[in-house]
Amino acid sequence: MQHDETLIWHEPGGPGRTCVMISCCAGAELQIRAGDEIVLRELYPDRASLYERAAELRTPRGDPQERTRA
Numbered sequence: 001m002q003h004d005e006t007l008i009w010h011e012p013g014g015p016g017r018t019c020v021m022i023s024c025c026a027g028a029e030l031q032i033r034a035g036d037e038i039v040l041r042e043l044y045p046d047r048a049s050l051y052e053r054a055a056e057l058r059t060p061r062g063d064p065q066e067r068t069r070a
Contacts, residue, residue, distance in 0.1 A: 008054045019054050023047065030054060 008019040008030075015035035022029040028050045032040035040057075044050040 008051070009058050011058075019057065021047070021050055021054070032057060 003022050003024050006021045006023065008021055010019070011017040015037075018033045020031050020033065022031060028044045028047050030040070030042045030044065030050050030053055031038050042050075042053065044053070
């Protein structure tokens with residue numbers, strides 16, 4: 001079974017946060033990584049749902065004004 005990994009976004013700084021999608025025929029897995037550690041793993045039946053969730057998780061830390069910009 002082939003698994004494809006796609007980078008969705010990356011936030012530099014500290015260990016940095018990276019969001020990737022692992023896709024295969026059964027659906028898609030969203031992973032948030034801090035450095036080499038997987039800190040969040042969620043499964044989705046389709047890519048559209050995964051991309052929507054990834055956008056929700058990409059809220060900048062720090063300035064509250066930045067959170068309203070996407």
